[in-house]
Amino acid sequence: MNASPLSPAQPQSGQPQTGQQQGSTLYGGVTNRRVTVRDLAAAKQRGERWAMLTAYDALTGGVFDEAGIPVLLVGDSAGNCHLGYETTVPVTMDQMVMLSAAVVRGTKRALIIGDMPFGSYQESPAQAMHNAARLMKEAGVGAVKLEGGERSARSIELLVEAGIPVMAHIGLTPQSVHAFGGYPVQGRGDEAAHQLLRDAKAVQQAGAFSVVLEAVPAELATQVTEQLAIPTVGIGAGAGTDAQVLVWTDMAGMTAGRVPKFVKQYADLRAVLGDAAREFATEVGAGTFPAPEHTFK
Template sequence: MLTAYDAMTASVFDEAGIPVILVGDTMGACHLGYDSTVPVTLEEVLVLSAAVVRGTSRALIVGDLPFGTYQAGPEQALRSATQLVKEAGVGAVKLEGGERSARQIAMMVSAGIPVMGHLGLTPQSVNAFGGNLVQGRGETAARRLLQDARAVQDAGAFAVVLEAVPETLATEITAALDVPTVGIGAGPDCDAQVLVWTDAMGLTPGRLPRFVKTYTALRDTLGDAARAFADEVVSGAFPAAEHAYR
């Protein structure tokens, strides 16, 4: 699974055979210029999810429920998820939280909306965590995370994202669940893996989390191309004769 936030990028991943594309609230930091996921609105997720849906033909598109669109209870969660399915055309939704989100998950699933859970480091709760910290360390925290994972599964979620979780705990949770786990910083034993596409493709500047593998230097490639364009415009090399209409 990779994230995507626009039709063109999503079409590339779709053609490459990526089976699941997440329109994550990570758009806040890597697409909309926010300093976290917290300010992201449902309207923003709707617009970008619809674009991703239009750019794909085979991948399952999962739309994130942003902060403040499901915490009030099951009815609010169902209204938000229904908008994403009806207006954007996503095939499933994702939300954060374990036992505290179980009622919301059950309500959406009962209405026919597939739901993906998200446990561990849940970015919408970064203020409560005191930062982007690994979750599930220590016996008590590990037991709680396993309990949350079971609650999410029992509520009807079809998969669970595990983010920034110790490898041994992620392995234990994966073995304990009947639904697949999707790891991001949770080791190799999860059933699937997800990365934010701008991280994986080398577009995100600065220091990245240790769990990120960068597969290409896209920021350098784009920068070099932009500088080449500017230089050719200044020198008069572009546009050349072949770029003009007769």
């Protein structure tokens, strides 16, 4: 899509910008509208990198929105980190509509992208159209994401023709975990690298406004980024992509046990919440909570 970009979102008059926000057009505080896919296209032209996080509820979505994160993905990764599934495969359309609507309600500025779960678009472009329309109409998202390169190109074309912005997702596609036999790095070797490039060009040609590159060698991801006019979003794809995404529970240290190599934990919220819960239980047991200041008279 080569539409002329809108004027990028700017903070309202009097809203300060600090740190990384200074001089940036995607990062910032309060604005008078949501970030759009045309803002992301403009960022690609400027060479501006941007961050995307997942969100699955109004509360955390609002926190990330206030922090200036320009794009929030309501990912089917909710299956792993919130719904207790081992993979993303069991996640349903009804669940994605509910979670996406919550994030939309909790935010004001970020572009909200709703994930298309397994079984919601693979059957046919018509099926993809029906379910993408549900995310737009019932949840109010600004775009949808679906997995697959060349195999998903016709569905992407139909959605874009209908006015639904689409983020594509190639490389490691978690909904294909059973076919992959796990979560291996994709694009290694000449044949696999050429296929990844074909997939990237196919989704761009179909009209996708952006493409996620997951678990791809950094050199290959950089090559794809240089050859595409649309923004690339890396996750385990090195620093050469236009944007980066992480699952928020990984990023914030909520995930128990081992996390993927590409994850950087910027906090240890699991420890913070655990300590708070233990302190609460201790005070209840000792009779020190509720104290007089927490009691009605």
